[in-house]
Amino acid sequence: MDFDEINRRGLVLIGCGRMGGAMLTGWLNSGIAPSSVTVSDPNADPAWAERGVRLNRQPPDNPAVLVLAVKPQMIGDVLSGLPIGPDTLLLSVAAGVTLDRYAMAFPGARIVRAMPNTPAAIGRGITAIIGNAAAGRAALEMAEALLSVVGEVVRLSDEAQMDAVTALSGSGPAYVFHMIEAMTQAGIAQGLPADLALNLARATVAGAGALAMHDDTPPAALREAVTSPGGTTAAGLAQLMDAKAGLVPLMARTVAAAADRSRELGR
Ligand SMILES: NC(=O)C1=CN([C@@H]2O[C@H](COP(=O)(O)OP(=O)(O)OC[C@H]3O[C@@H](n4cnc5c(N)ncnc54)[C@H](O)[C@@H]3O)[C@@H](O)[C@H]2O)C=CC1
Numbered sequence: 001m002d003f004d005e006i007n008r009r010g011l012v013l014i015g016c017g018r019m020g021g022a023m024l025t026g027w028l029n030s031g032i033a034p035s036s037v038t039v040s041d042p043n044a045d046p047a048w049a050e051r052g053v054r055l056n057r058q059p060p061d062n063p064a065v066l067v068l069a070v071k072p073q074m075i076g077d078v079l080s081g082l083p084i085g086p087d088t089l090l091l092s093v094a095a096g097v098t099l100d101r102y103a104m105a106f107p108g109a110r111i112v113r114a115m116p117n118t119p120a121a122i123g124r125g126i127t128a129i130i131g132n133a134a135a136g137r138a139a140l141e142m143a144e145a146l147l148s149v150v151g152e153v154v155r156l157s158d159e160a161q162m163d164a165v166t167a168l169s170g171s172g173p174a175y176v177f178h179m180i181e182a183m184t185q186a187g188i189a190q191g192l193p194a195d196l197a198l199n200l201a202r203a204t205v206a207g208a209g210a211l212a213m214h215d216d217t218p219p220a221a222l223r224e225a226v227t228s229p230g231g232t233t234a235a236g237l238a239q240l241m242d243a244k245a246g247l248v249p250l251m252a253r254t255v256a257a258a259a260d261r262s263r264e265l266g267r
């Protein structure tokens with residue numbers, strides 16, 4: 001899809017922090033004219049204005065798309081003043097905030113809820129989207145096009161899945177970064193210098209991630225290919241795969257806690 005309609009009617013981005021900024025970088029690199037984007041954010045980086053974006057200026061009357069990327073706790077504050085016209089698609093990336101909440105504020109509006117993640121900053125995100133009843137095919141296609149420029153997009157069949165998605169892929173990069181931290185610390189504890197341990201841990205996570213994405217080989221098969229019978233990996237995995245204290249129950253608790261918080265934010 002090209003972005004002619006956006007270039008003609010404009011896109012308004014409310015909140016240009018880590019997630020809004022990551023998406024905006026992708027859009028400007030993908031044919032959206034900076035002059036068609038109005039950013040509203042009191043703390044936005046002034047460099048956006050130097051790139052030609054309309055920073056904290058009067059928004060157009062009936063923009064093609066309004067993207068909401070403020071913290072969920074701020075949504076209530078911004079909803080009343082949103083410049084939404086009769087043909088504006090409202091696209092929200094806020095965790096937990098439901099389609100119904102937006103529909104109550106803007107009855108009849110076309111609304112798409114999305115959950116991206118921060119690898120979007122380098123075009124390697126994954127985003128799940130779902131629209132309300134008013135959002136037809138064209139609205140979902142527009143949302144998908146906007147989010148495809150920052151990575152893969154998957155469509156959900158049920159909004160209830162969004163809490164689990166938020167907990168898994170939305171928050172997931174933080175779990176993986178923590179894994180790098182934990183591997184680094186473990187390497188240091190085994191006598192490696194800190195910079196070498198970090199380099200080994202980071203490259204190992206990145207390389208394993210790339211290998212997991214390389215083809216359809218299941219992760220279990222990739223794991224088994226590393227694991228020689230009676231070897232070092234088997235000794236390590238015996239700890240990591242412990243039924244009670246291993247990664248599976250720990251990750252189950254981690255994702256459940258994040259999904260619970262997403263449900264709370266939606267109330
Ligand atoms: N950071 C992440 O990994 C992800 C975040 N999200 C969602 O994206 C949204 C934004 O999160 P982040 O970018 O991480 O937060 P952030 O704190 O980096 O950015 C939020 C921005 O909103 C601005 N802001 C605050 N009040 C405002 C107002 N009244 N009008 C306009 N702008 C205002 C702030 O100045 C800030 O730049 C949240 O709803 C979050 O749930 C979704 C997926 C992943």
Ligand SMILES: O=C(O)[C@@H]1CCC=N1
Pocket residue numbers: 095166170171
């Ligand atoms: O931590 C959060 O609430 C947001 C949503 C997913 C990632 N960051």
